[in-house]
Amino acid sequence: MKTDPMSKSDYTVEDFVLDSLFREWIFANKADAKLYWESYMRKHPEKIKDIEQARTLLVHLSQEKAQISKLEKRQLWENISSEIDRQHDEPSETKVIPMDSWSAIKQFQAEQQKKSRVAWKRKAIAVLLLVGCVGYFLTRSFPEKVPPPPPKLAEMEVLQAPAGVKSTITLEDGSKVFLNSGSKVTYQKGFTDSLRLLTLEGEAFFEVAHDENRPFIVQTGALSTTALGTSFNISSFPGEDIAISLVTGVVLVEKDDSEEKEELHPGEGIQASKDALTWSKNKFDSEMVLSWMDKTLIFNKEPFAKASERLENWFGVEVIFENTIPGDLMVSGKFVDESLENILTGLSYSSRFDYQIQGKKVRIHFKQKPDIL
Amino acid sequence: MNLAPQTSREESTYWTLLQEGSQAGLEFFYQKYVDDLFSFGMGIVRSEDQVKDAIQEVFLDLWKYRGRLSDSVQVRSYLYKCLAHKIFRLHRKDQKTQQMNWEYTGEREAVVESSESKLIQFQVEDHLRESLSQAIAKLPERQRAVINCLFFEEFSYEETSQIMNINLRSTYTLAWKAIASLKKHLFKAMNILFLLAFLG
Incomplete structure (x- = not known):
């Protein structure tokens, strides 16, 4: 690159265009650049024509900015994130923690069994190699010795968005959870055959995938919100009231320890204390309630x-x-x-x-x- | 002319999150840079699909190798570098489709409301701009990438050479060649205009 000012005397149109000091003069008219090129023109009047051409080229250099649409942007991100989920090299913010000591013991047992199963397989192969076809009855008896598969454990998934971070998670059933900062959702991995049960601390927006046979239930304090295929927002930060706001579909909000329940339709919400001793149905301001997502x-x-x-x-x-x-x-x-x-x-x-x-x-x-x- | 983009505190927070395996960290950089990356990519190859594929691979790699990412990185130019690399590689695979995509360049609308003399002036300007942008489209892809970096993304020569993964001298040479051929196109266009003006 020609940075030595002396060598600029043999500058061509191309060199001017590529000189960043020159561009500073043309585009920003910066004082020092201006001073420099004005004195340059005085010293090298023969270069004025080239300078003019370089300027013409620079100011007409334009580019059509190709834009990606919002929809495409979202789709592309979904591709990326589902690809990541598919590869599931250790799930991201999700940390699997055993439910209690019993399941912890079970989990260790399962790992142990897995190991011994691998060991068994190795032995089996070794034996097969040794005995060959002759001892085929031996191999027939092997399957019985292999320990039965470990029972399926009730592993809990914890999805957490720390303060200052919002995150979006797609659950196994296709439902989406938008977690606000400082919020946490806990649920049983894979759900059960009859239920999709989650507990929420903090605030989240749920887009529930339709599944008539497995109601989607969100527990917050003493309230449960049951949905089939809907989208709704729940805010339940520690020390604050619980607010449930329904955007589409129908949900049923129930108190855990009584028969009291309320059906919500789009635009309706429930405001309740943590213990659900007081609660009231209201119309919510969706701009206000859903603003955190934007x-x-x-x-x-x-x-x-x-x-x-x-x-x-x-x-x-x-x-x-x-x-x-x-x-x-x-x-x-x-x-x-x-x-x-x-x-x-x-x-x-x-x-x-x-x-x-x-x-x-x-x-x-x-x-x-x-x-x- | 180019201030080194400072890695903001926000960025370094999310970078750390990403390194620690948080998808929110990855999403932050996706949301922040996908627009820029897309238009930068489209400046190199004019195929939406190729650019989108390349972007997807860039972010998947970023996730896959998150454990090996270095702590101090200029994220923007790092992402550009990864994208350029992906595009050049993907591109080599299907040169043919590429050729076709370049056929339909520039359906631009120039809406000009002005007095007649201004209108002519604008048309001249537009014509020059148009012919330059066509000339850029015809540049070999690496030259086009360098021009994109230097003139439209406003990276320095040093940053451009890192993005392109070539040394400074080659960067300058590529840029010089590109400008030389743009200059030729521009003069051709100007001569035609003068000729028209003369005939008119």
Whole structure:
């Protein structure tokens, strides 16, 4: 590359085009580049024609940006993710944990049996090689000595999205779970023949694959939501109410320890306390409820402390208050796919605070109100 | 002209997630870069299927070899590099379909609302742009890739050479050859325009 300024005296049109300082002049008109090329033209008037041609070439260089459609993008990702699932080289965020000590023991037993089965096979082959055809009756008796296959274990799958991360999972039955940050879904691997039972902590949106014979049940606290083929959102963060919002289809919400139940139709929701002692049916605002799936954070006259909790969970950070939050401080706003910094800047104007982001910690300092009001 | 793209804190968080085997990490990079990768790929071979296949392979590899990924990586240029590599390899397999795909280039719509003189000016500009973009389409694929990197994706020579997996001098040579042939096309187009203007 010709970087030595002296050698630029024999520049051709091509060299000008490829010179990044030249492009800085043409496209950005940067001061130092401008200065340089203007003095260059004074020194090398014979090059002005080439410079003009290089400029013409550069400004007409354009490219049709091929775009991938949203649908294709989603399909491509589904291909990738199902390919990954197919290869299942150790499932991603899913960690298989045994249900209790009994099944842990069973699992170790199963592994042990697997090993001994392999050992048996090796022996069997060795014996076969030795005895050959003559001892064929021996081989006939072998299958009986092979231990029976281990009983199928009730393995629990735990799908978890840590704070600051959202994830999408397709379950074995084809149902999809969109997990919000700081949420967890637990279910029995492969489900059972009669039931698809899951427990949820946090918030998730479910798109249930239709299967009449196996109801899809989500347990949250003392409530169970039963669906056949529908899509709905459940929010059940620790220390908060449970909110169930139905988007399509029909679901049945039941209290675990009583006969009380409520059927929900699209647009309807249930708001209940964790122990389900109080509950009420309502119409929900789907923009508000489903906003998290579009990476949208909405605050609707929310107390500041509550809003900061949501930011903590959304971005996986810790908010530290250096002084007390003004008691009556409410926050409103809608942020679509915004960075933490932009959101804080936005909020800091109306709520009058200074902030500092240090790694995973956010320090907030409220400005003192002037004494004279 | 080109600021080295800084690996943001967000990116390095997700990179770590990916290394640790979280599919959410992979999805983050997919969602963030698939648009850019697609248009970059289409700039090299104009076959949607090939580009999509290549992108799929890039992300599957990323997942497969996640345990071996290095900690500090400029993710964007790394992904471009993987994609270019895949495309060149896939492409060698079916040169024939490629030839066909290049036949229908440029169905562009130029909507111009302006006074008549401006209109002519715009048409000249459009014509030049059009003929240059056709010329780019006719470049050998490696030259086209270098031009894409340098001029449309605004990578530096160093980054481009890494993406193309060739040394700096070859990068410069490829770019030089490409510009030389673009220049020829441009002048041809300009001469025709002058001739038309003269006749008109």
